[in-house]
Amino acid sequence: MxxxxxxxxxxxxxxxxxxxxxxxxxxxxxxxxxxxxxxxxxxxxxxxxxxxxxxxxxxxxxxxxxxxxxxxxxxxxxxxxxxxxxxxxxxxNCFRKCHQRIGKQPPPQFCDILGHYEKQQQEKNLSTRTICGKKNILIRFLSHLDKQGITDITCLTSHEVLSYLPTLEKYRNNTRSGILFSLRNFLLFLYSEGYLSEPLNDLFPVIFSYKFERLPSYYSTGEVHAVLCQVDRNTKIGRRDYLILLLAVQFGMRAGDIRQLKFEHIKWSRNTVEFVQQKTNSTLQLPVTEELKYAVADYMKNSRPEADDPHIFVRHRAPFQPFVGSNTFYHVINKYMALAEIKLNGRKHGLHSMRHSAASNLLQNHTPYPVITGILGHLNTETTKLYLRIDIQQLRTVALEVPDEK
The missing domain is CATH 1.10.150 (DNA polymerase; domain 1)
Known part of the structure; x- marks a missing residue:
């Protein structure tokens, strides 16, 4: 134009x-x-x-x-x-869907170096989600360096790196560990690519991980059922929300995978849903239950806007485009939790809590660990075993008797 x-x-x-x-x-x-x-x-x-x-x-x-x-x-x-x-x-020559704030950007003097690092991570076939998470962490670190007066990454010393650590005290242990892992990886990149003459990654020879610090937040079968019952499936939004919740509840699908689900991923001839997980880049195959079949058909026939887009889920307001990458359907699950009057009791209440709930309910039904691993799309059963801590019934069977005091 x-x-x-x-x-x-x-x-x-x-x-x-x-x-x-x-x-x-x-x-x-x-x-x-x-x-x-x-x-x-x-x-x-x-x-x-x-x-x-x-x-x-x-x-x-x-x-x-x-x-x-x-x-x-x-x-x-x-x-x-x-x-x-x-x-x-x-x-x-087009409109954007909405006008969101541009995400935080690195200081100008570090844009090229961060771009180089991002490209290297892509060459290692890391998922987009993982790279984005690392990038956000490093932008905060590079912004700290900018405030310290660092204009050239080659001038970085252990002093500036260590001065960043006190800013992490506000985070939980597990979050702090994740930040340090990303920081160490970036410092190794700087050394191996010749930006630094000193291996500053050696400042963190051991990083303690706190995987077992907190129990996963999960909800009982009754609570999950109560949430689903609150969805009005006579409305267009209700049919969409019900399908989203069903994918999370039955299969423990992550919000990102639900958001990116496409028509081509549903293999009707095999009664399966097959897609590549955003987090792990591994292919996951799940069975299509009768309930899910009906929910998909009901949504497609009676609710989904007429949009020439391969994604199953699109916005219900024009322009009818797929949901943006930052949308985790938090409002969807919370709306129906509130209607169901679910008592949170300190539990997390995003859509990911339904993934934990799916794992918990599978455990209660004595589903073998390899099967749960397959359903949740874990790369190995060790990750699945983290849910052992919430399998109260099984833990009771191996409880040790407390001797009487005499």
């Missing part, structure tokens, strides 16, 4: 066509059109015939009293969006 020749009036016309193509509701389109009409009048009054960010900001400030850097109401956020999408359409 030619930025210099297309007029603001033409741009607004194209924007209205874009709303039609994306399937926006009539009411929403009217709200957009009203804001754009106001914008056209304002621009004409001030002698502007083409769009620019400056005229957009001036319009928001003068016409609606909206200024950048201020906390906005819901209606103000929408008004800002109506102007922002014009800029996107002009620059990229």
């Amino acid at each position: 030619d930025h210099t020749t297309i007029s603001l009036t033409e741009l607004v016309g194209k924007a209205k066509m874009q709303l039609d193509l994306l399937g926006y509701a009539d009411g929403t389109k009217k709200h957009y059109a009203l804001k754009w009409d106001h914008f056209l009048i304002y621009a004409e009054q001030h002698g502007h015939t083409h769009f620019s960010k400056e005229i957009g900001d001036a319009f928001l400030a003068d016409y609606y009293g909206i200024k950048t850097g201020k906390k906005l109401s819901v209606s103000q956020v929408f008004t800002v969006r109506t102007v922002a999408v014009l800029g996107e359409l002009l620059a990229d």
Whole structure:
């Protein structure tokens, strides 16, 4: 699209066509059109015939009293969006779904080095999720170095590394261990790639892991059933939510895998669901139960928006796109837990708690460990054995008798 020749009036016309193509509701389109009409009048009054960010900001400030850097109401956020999408359409010939904050970025002087590290991790075939987690940890570390006045990574010494450790005291032991593992790996990379002449990774010869520090949060069969019973399957959102919960409850699927599930992953001829897990990059094959078959069919026939997208789950508001990578369906599980009046008692209550609950319920049914390992997609049974700590019934069978005191 030619930025210099297309007029603001033409741009607004194209924007209205874009709303039609994306399937926006009539009411929403009217709200957009009203804001754009106001914008056209304002621009004409001030002698502007083409769009620019400056005229957009001036319009928001003068016409609606909206200024950048201020906390906005819901209606103000929408008004800002109506102007922002014009800029996107002009620059990229499309709208973004929503306007989220850009994630934290590394200090400019460390962008190249972090990019090099990220590329190396990709070459090792680590999952995108794992690499993203490491990257977020290292951005915090590099930001600390920036505050310490480090402008060149080759100038890094043990002093700056050790000065970072007190900032980790606020984290739980297990989280802190994970941060240190990532930091040690990055320092090894810096040394092996010649950025550092001293192996600063040797500062952490041993990192204690606290896998057994906390018990996994799980819910009983009765509690899980109560949650599912609260879903209104007569509504479009309810059918979608029920299917999401069923995948988590029956198979212990992670939120990321549910989010990325595609039609091609359901093998109807074999009655299986087959996909590559985000966390481990390993293929997992699960059976399709009759209940799951019905839930999928009900959602596809009666709820899913008509969207030309391979993902099973898409947003129910236009544009009908798949959920973003950061969405863990936290609001879905919490909505129905609240309706079911589940007492949390300090337990975690995200969708991942349903994964722990699935493991617990399988254990209670005396399911062999290799079978549970296969269902949960663990790479080995040692990971599955972590759930031994919540198998209360089995633990009681091996309890030692306490001798009477005489």
